[in-house]
Structures are given as structure tokens and as C-alpha cells.
Amino acid sequence: MTKSEVYFQKYCRRAGLKRSGQRDKVFNMFLKTEQHISAFRLFEKIRKQGEKIGYSTVYRTLRLLVKAGLAQTLTFGGETHFEHKFKHKHHDYFICSKCGKTIEFTSPTIERIQNRLAKKYNFTPQKHTLLIYGLCINCQNKQ
Amino acid sequence: MTKSEVYFQKYCRRAGLKRSGQRDKVFNMFLKTEQHISAFRLFEKIRKQGEKIGYSTVYRTLRLLVKAGLAQTLTFGGETHFEHKFKHKHHDYFICSKCGKTIEFTSPTIERIQNRLAKKYNFTPQKHTLLIYGLCINCQNKQ
DNA sequence: AATGAACTTGACATTCATTTTCAATATTGT
DNA sequence: ACAATATTGAAAATGAATGTCAAGTTCATT
Incomplete structure (x- = not known):
């Protein structure tokens, strides 16, 4: 378990959320992604791995990550992009x-x-x- | 006629556009507006003066102003804002x-x-x- | 002043990303 | 195992941006 994972699971627990495989999938793929990414592209990336996931779940989880302070958004090209915030220097x-x-x-x-x-x-x-x-x-x- | 007005009318002429009262209304209200403004708020502002105008016209004219180099856009809060570019320092x-x-x-x-x-x-x-x-x-x- | 080709207008439709809804499913504490 | 509560994802709703098109306007030319 990386520090981010521990932090995230603790955050979820404190927020009264239940553990879920889908949420973990999104979180893990986000962690693996170094560059900023849009909700839709992250969704595609997970699907391409053969995983079953809905767009809403990806979207909701990303919003949760922002709330938890692990991600932040930047908007350009008419799209919202998500990038790391936790233990990553700002770009x-x-x-x-x-x-x-x-x-x-x-x-x-x-x-x-x-x-x-x-x-x-x-x-x-x-x-x-x-x-x-x-x-x-x-x-x-x-x- | 201010410098911006001359510049704009010249630009339109060169681009093969015809003069129009509606376009002038949008342009004038944009000139009067010192702060950045969204297409919709500019539309409202003109309407509130009792002028008749369509949203499309406002939107199109603002896009034209950007093309002409008189305005530039910035996006935040899920909206596009237009601000001056001609003879105005950047903010x-x-x-x-x-x-x-x-x-x-x-x-x-x-x-x-x-x-x-x-x-x-x-x-x-x-x-x-x-x-x-x-x-x-x-x-x-x-x- | 009349003509006609080209531009403008604005109500409405469409697109596209984002966000919400809700019924079915899964998780968790007791 | 049960009940309470959270999660999921397909589908619908939202909202800003953009496109459409028939009716109106402009303007160089006659």
C-alpha cells in the first residue's frame, strides 16, 4: 500500500463511504497516470484493460479524489483535466x-x-x- | 471614433463583412465593459438597456472580436469570459x-x-x- | 430608386461535456 | 442473516457552446 492509498482509504472511511472495487480501479488507474487526464480518457483507459466500469463511477471517483485533496482540476480545450496533487509537485x-x-x-x-x-x-x-x-x-x- | 472602433471597422471591411447595427451594439457594450464578461452576461446587459438583440449575435460578435485581436478568452467557473486585448494590459x-x-x-x-x-x-x-x-x-x- | 448577390439576424436545434437520477446490487456493523 | 446504507451504471437532465436556416438588411451596380 502506497502512502496515497492509505491516505485515500482513511479518507473514505472517515467520510462514511464503503469500500468498493470499482472505486479502487479508478483510483489505481489515476495513480498510474503521470500526466493530467480527462474523466473520459481515464474511463477509456480502464475499459481498454478489459475492466467493466461505468462513466459515472469514473467521474464520481475523480470528484472524490479532488475533494480528498489527492487530485486537482485544470480546464483547457473545453475539457476538465485531472492531475495529481498529493506528493507531486505542481505543474x-x-x-x-x-x-x-x-x-x-x-x-x-x-x-x-x-x-x-x-x-x-x-x-x-x-x-x-x-x-x-x-x-x-x-x-x-x-x- | 476611438482607435478600437476604427480598427474594428477596418477589420470588418477587409474581411468582407457588412456594417450592422446589431454588431455595433455588441462591440460598444464590450468596449464599455472594463472587466471580463461572459457572452450571456453581455447579452443580458444589452437587453437591459432596452435594446433588442439575439444571443447568437452577441456570441458571434464576441468570437469575431477575438479573431480580430480585440478580445481574448479565459475560461473559469465552467464559462468562457471575454476580456480586452487591444490597448489594454494583460491581467x-x-x-x-x-x-x-x-x-x-x-x-x-x-x-x-x-x-x-x-x-x-x-x-x-x-x-x-x-x-x-x-x-x-x-x-x-x-x- | 431599383436590383440582386451577399451578409446578418435570431429563434430554434444540435452538440458535447458534465452532472443527476434511480432501481438494482453490494457492503458493513450488529 | 438482517437491516441500514452506500455503490453502480444506464439513462436522463443540464447547461454552455455552436450550428442552421428562412426572413431581413446592406451595398455596389445599374
């Missing part, structure tokens, strides 16, 4: 306007400035989303 | 997770770092969205 993204490719990056300096500005505006930050749209190197060249 | 946002209030801010330093990172990743930036979610001072106190 910002470059998104290619043409091909949709995403490149993750991190910047401690940006984070630091954000916190400073938040304080200045009497704002307690919880999470943030930084999306930079533009052209990736491929799409620049293809013209 | 980043604090968004209160509780009451939805937004606070605009700018940070030249963050912009600079973004450009540096983009270069490092061979990415040509076009626009960006920085949303910091958290609690505004009111919601912190209300507990």
Missing part, C-alpha cells in the same frame, strides 16, 4: 494552439511571486493554473 | 473559491519569466491565463 503548462500538445514545466520563482502578490491583495491562495498558449516547435516549422 | 486573476469574486493583477516579472521559459522549451507564446484560486479577505473572515 504549469504550455499548450500548442495548433496541435494541442502540452508541455509541463515548473517555476519556483513564479510560485514565489504569486504568493507575494496574494499576500499583498489579502488573498489566501489554494491552487493555481498557469496555461501558456502558443506554438510548439513542430507547428512553428510546419508553418 | 492575471485571483478567484475566490467561495464567493467567485475576481481580483485582477499584473506582474511584469511573471511575464518575463514566462517568456524566458517559453524560449527554453522552444515554444512561441501567444497568450496566457494565470488563475489563482483561494479565499478573498471577506470569505476568510466569514470562516
Whole structure:
């Protein structure tokens, strides 16, 4: 049992939820997925493994993960994407306007400035989303 | 005629579009609106002035403004918001997770770092969205 | 001013992701 | 084993974004 698993099971128990195989499937597949993923793609990924699962269950579990603090959402391209939050460092993204490719990056300096500005505006930050749209190197060249 | 108006009318003409009162209404109300606004709220705002207008027209005109480079979109709270782009400096946002209030801010330093990172990743930036979610001072106190 | 090709309008329909519903099924404490 | 309660997933509902199209408007040309 990884730390995330322990944390999640404890969270569920405290919330008065019952253990369920379906929920575990979603949780495990989410854990295995390093990059951000949409509810639908996660659903497909589980089905492709031959597992039987409904979309609602995937959706509900992801929402639960967010509530539990294990995941967080970011919206782009008209879709909600879920990414790790627990024991994972935060990412910002470059998104290619043409091909949709995403490149993750991190910047401690940006984070630091954000916190400073938040304080200045009497704002307690919880999470943030930084999306930079533009052209990736491929799409620049293809013209 | 402001510079934006001249620019917009020229753009329309070049694009082979005809002049129209409805389009002007949308454009003018958008100009008057300093903060970001959703298509639906802009639609309401025009209607409340006693003007007759269809939602499609508002929506289409806003999309046109984006294409013309006068507006840009940012998505949060499950809605697309339109903000000025022409002769307006770019804003980043604090968004209160509780009451939805937004606070605009700018940070030249963050912009600079973004450009540096983009270069490092061979990415040509076009626009960006920085949303910091958290609690505004009111919601912190209300507990 | 009349013409006609092309653009605009807005009510309505459609699409698509997200969210809810609910009857059948599974889990858990006693 | 029982009862209370949670889970599941197919189907329906929601809501924002986008497309459709017949009727109306614009504008260069005659």
C-alpha cells in the first residue's frame, strides 16, 4: 500500500463511504497516470484493460479524489483535466494552439511571486493554473 | 471614433463583412465593459438597456472580436469570459473559491519569466491565463 | 430608386461535456 | 442473516457552446 492509498482509504472511511472495487480501479488507474487526464480518457483507459466500469463511477471517483485533496482540476480545450496533487509537485503548462500538445514545466520563482502578490491583495491562495498558449516547435516549422 | 472602433471597422471591411447595427451594439457594450464578461452576461446587459438583440449575435460578435485581436478568452467557473486585448494590459486573476469574486493583477516579472521559459522549451507564446484560486479577505473572515 | 448577390439576424436545434437520477446490487456493523 | 446504507451504471437532465436556416438588411451596380 502506497502512502496515497492509505491516505485515500482513511479518507473514505472517515467520510462514511464503503469500500468498493470499482472505486479502487479508478483510483489505481489515476495513480498510474503521470500526466493530467480527462474523466473520459481515464474511463477509456480502464475499459481498454478489459475492466467493466461505468462513466459515472469514473467521474464520481475523480470528484472524490479532488475533494480528498489527492487530485486537482485544470480546464483547457473545453475539457476538465485531472492531475495529481498529493506528493507531486505542481505543474504549469504550455499548450500548442495548433496541435494541442502540452508541455509541463515548473517555476519556483513564479510560485514565489504569486504568493507575494496574494499576500499583498489579502488573498489566501489554494491552487493555481498557469496555461501558456502558443506554438510548439513542430507547428512553428510546419508553418 | 476611438482607435478600437476604427480598427474594428477596418477589420470588418477587409474581411468582407457588412456594417450592422446589431454588431455595433455588441462591440460598444464590450468596449464599455472594463472587466471580463461572459457572452450571456453581455447579452443580458444589452437587453437591459432596452435594446433588442439575439444571443447568437452577441456570441458571434464576441468570437469575431477575438479573431480580430480585440478580445481574448479565459475560461473559469465552467464559462468562457471575454476580456480586452487591444490597448489594454494583460491581467492575471485571483478567484475566490467561495464567493467567485475576481481580483485582477499584473506582474511584469511573471511575464518575463514566462517568456524566458517559453524560449527554453522552444515554444512561441501567444497568450496566457494565470488563475489563482483561494479565499478573498471577506470569505476568510466569514470562516 | 431599383436590383440582386451577399451578409446578418435570431429563434430554434444540435452538440458535447458534465452532472443527476434511480432501481438494482453490494457492503458493513450488529 | 438482517437491516441500514452506500455503490453502480444506464439513462436522463443540464447547461454552455455552436450550428442552421428562412426572413431581413446592406451595398455596389445599374
